[in-house]
Amino acid sequence: MSERKKRKPGETREKLMSAVLSLVSKGRHFASLGIREVTRQAGVVPTSFYRHFRNMDDLGLQLVDELGLVLRRMMREARENVFQADKLIEESVGIFVSHAQANRSFFLFMAQGLAGESRAIQDGIRSEMRYFATELANDLRRLKLADHLSDGDLEMTCDLVVRSVAFSLTDLMGISAEDEYQVEQIRKRTCRFLQLIFVGAAHWDNKGP
Amino acid sequence: MSERKKRKPGETREKLMSAVLSLVSKGRHFASLGIREVTRQAGVVPTSFYRHFRNMDDLGLQLVDELGLVLRRMMREARENVFQADKLIEESVGIFVSHAQANRSFFLFMAQGLAGESRAIQDGIRSEMRYFATELANDLRRLKLADHLSDGDLEMTCDLVVRSVAFSLTDLMGISAEDEYQVEQIRKRTCRFLQLIFVGAAHWDNKGP
DNA sequence: CACTCATGTGTACAGTCGTACACAATGTGT
DNA sequence: ACACATTGTGTACGACTGTACACATGAGTG
Incomplete structure (x- = not known):
């Protein structure tokens, strides 16, 4: 229960959420986005997604x-x-x-x-x-x-x-x-x-x- | 330029459009639908789709x-x-x-x-x-x-x-x-x-x- | 009759999908 | 220093995707 001093805690999490917003502003619809597409846009490997979200709806x-x-x-x-x-x-x-x-x-x-x-x-x-x-x-x-x-x-x-x-x-x-x-x-x-x-x-x- | 007397002209076309509406009323979003999914719901083979529509947006x-x-x-x-x-x-x-x-x-x-x-x-x-x-x-x-x-x-x-x-x-x-x-x-x-x-x-x- | 044209089917392929698993790196508490 | 928890990576697999192509059917027209 102490303070976290990791280098960049939740960095990938933010990258994933930004990736979704970025794709959305490019004209895509949220419902048509997939996990792989989002992780690709975020520059992360697909499996990382599950470290932060259970699925797209969760995100x-x-x-x-x-x-x-x-x-x-x-x-x-x-x-x-x-x-x-x-x-x-x-x-x-x-x-x-x-x-x-x-x-x-x-x-x-x-x-x-x-x-x-x-x-x-x-x-x-x-x-x-x-x-x-x-x-x-x-x-x-x-x-x-x-x-x-x-x-x-x-x-x-x-x-x-x-x-x-x-x-x-x-x-x-x-x-x-x-x-x-x-x-x-x-x-x-x-x-x-x-x-x-x-x-x-x-x-x-x-x-x- | 004569009258068409085919048995059911445009039948598959209507089946495809109804299939989309049916999927939408089941809670799906149009943007997340694919050609295969729609043709499956319509009871048609995927290739038939292209006989009537160029892509999903056209439909x-x-x-x-x-x-x-x-x-x-x-x-x-x-x-x-x-x-x-x-x-x-x-x-x-x-x-x-x-x-x-x-x-x-x-x-x-x-x-x-x-x-x-x-x-x-x-x-x-x-x-x-x-x-x-x-x-x-x-x-x-x-x-x-x-x-x-x-x-x-x-x-x-x-x-x-x-x-x-x-x-x-x-x-x-x-x-x-x-x-x-x-x-x-x-x-x-x-x-x-x-x-x-x-x-x-x-x-x-x-x-x- | 043979023809063309619109429509529907079957097969095929390369690419993408979600996700499971084992492993590496790194910061935390004892 | 050690084991642990968290986070990220690489690989793998079966299912699904869009679409190209060859072919079958049947109606309308010569």
Whole structure:
């Protein structure tokens, strides 16, 4: 139970996970990747794979965990940088887009996993999205921006927001990262989506059941 | 250039496409399917595949075409059955859910293809969604339900509607088709999403650029 | 009839797959 | 210093893969 002082503990593990992300950003789908292919990309012998993962789904699940970290970092940055309520949407979407560009492979993996082959990975990603929606609801409450909404209605609104942003994610992933014009189009369009949703939320009066 | 009277023209072709759908509904991802696996499921010899498709992506593209037919059938039924404007959302979502159940494998394929491996299939499905949004916009114009919206804003609203429904689709595909309770939950939640969006659209005044 | 054409079958091959096993290197606790 | 646990390597095997080729069938056309 002492400290590990190996030269590079878990180095191959990281190489394998990076290899998957790298293949995914090259256009491959996670479900079509095999152990040999991943180890080849990582520059390791196939047998090494089993030292760290039981199978590809196991690796995918651990990628979902790391994805969670990325998302939390993004949320923290958004919380630190969004001060004025009237720019809330623009700022948040901007941060989201830049994170999606900076961690393209992670978000690509996320988009794929939502309708992927492994139920466990699907559930993991869905759970991350639910957590995100909950945190968003907390923030809106804290900023007194949703006082007239019931808890259930606020939760629904945030859920819709997260889904819309997630769908914009698949738009982003469909274009090349360098196409500034298209990125800007998607950014603006996502902002308008969210504005529309928030206008709806602002005028939402016990219309729900 | 005369009429073909072969016993069963294109029979194997259909068997191959059905085989893919069948494998997809069993939980497999399209990107992970191989030619041999598909032909085995179809009860045909592997070489027969090439008589009808150049590769798996080609087959996928033709599945997208058939998916288009399914979507158009659904839209027609919605147009025929939705009379009163106040029940428009409930009726439409109900028709959507029942179609998604009846053609589960097609919609599963669609959900997968949105973030799939083949760019061509992605674009095909995206194009189907765009068509759908446009038709929806036409209907709303025709029913005089969006008179205060500019064309661009109406298009955006319909796009958001279609995206929200498409995301509900992945919810639907994640549960077992027999779980009536969960299906009902998703149905209700989708209705609330759309209601929120339409409330937003109703109060939308040149807030856009 | 013989022909062509579309379709389906059988065989074959080289490459890849997942994974089991024995072994080497190296850092850790006694 | 010793044995141990962890991590990485090399080899091996049977199953599966995509696809090329030659051939069989049967319908439509001359």
